Amino acid sequence: MISSKADYIDHINQDKKALGIKSNGIGGKIMDYLSPNYIWKFQKTMRKLEYYSNCKNKGVTKLYVAYLKYKFKKISVKLGFSIPINVFGPGLSIVHYGTIVINRNTKIGRNCRMHACVNIGASGGEKGAPQIGDNVYIAPGAKIYGDIKIASNIAIGANAVVNKSCEQENVALAGVPAKPIGNVDIKKIIKHI
Incomplete structure (x- = not known):
């Protein structure tokens, strides 16, 4: 902030x-x-x-x-963005125009690279929203919701639905519901870090 x-x-x-x-x-x-x-x-x-x-x-x-x-x-x-202020740390890179919806209670660290059709929010009217670490890549169509924590140096795959915390760093999350599918070197995806 x-x-x-x-x-x-x-x-x-x-x-x-x-x-x-x-x-x-x-x-x-x-x-x-x-x-x-x-x-x-x-x-x-x-x-x-x-x-x-x-x-x-x-x-x-x-x-x-x-x-x-x-x-x-x-x-x-x-x-087509519904992004409140005071959510992202420095180094934000929004790659394309298109629908992006983020809950005001979400916090995202440094160097987030995000594509279109991403939705990050609370679950079922609750106030708790995702708390996401540094150096996170969010692919097109990813949905991240609930009172969860996502570690740093994570890549979230296209159309993944993340509804559980992931404390493990340097992994790729994919699927519905999302789960770790392998290790990732985030510096190969987010080039400026």
């Missing part, structure tokens, strides 16, 4: 690295204007909203926070 200006800058830089965004020279700004990267715009808006909501949400700044909430909601709807 962003709790200072230094945290905000770290989150932005790590997200930029995870998405493979190059330096914003004049050529980069022209390309961004002609062909905008909406996922990067979404992540920048999310991080800015997190920073202002957590650190500067008083006085006149509340008006700016309200504007950021409006802007964040607008781009979220455009991309």
Whole structure:
């Protein structure tokens, strides 16, 4: 969670690295204007909203926070994302546009790489939601739900349904319901770590 200006800058830089965004020279700004990267715009808006909501949400700044909430909601709807703030650690990489739904009580560590059609949430109206470690790859269509814990350095396979905790690191989870199917070197999947 962003709790200072230094945290905000770290989150932005790590997200930029995870998405493979190059330096914003004049050529980069022209390309961004002609062909905008909406996922990067979404992540920048999310991080800015997190920073202002957590650190500067008083006085006149509340008006700016309200504007950021409006802007964040607008781009979220455009991309099909239902992602609350203060869920992801730095190094988030959303790979594609498409439906992504995440419960506000979920916490996900550093360097999460996530595809479209992912759903992470509570089970049956309960408040407990998944707590996911660092360096986790979540493939398209994965469903993760319940008051569970997922260890660090995990790869979750396409269309897997994860409803039980997995404390074992460096494994791939797949199937319905998901279970460990083998070991994985997460650095081969998440290249920027």
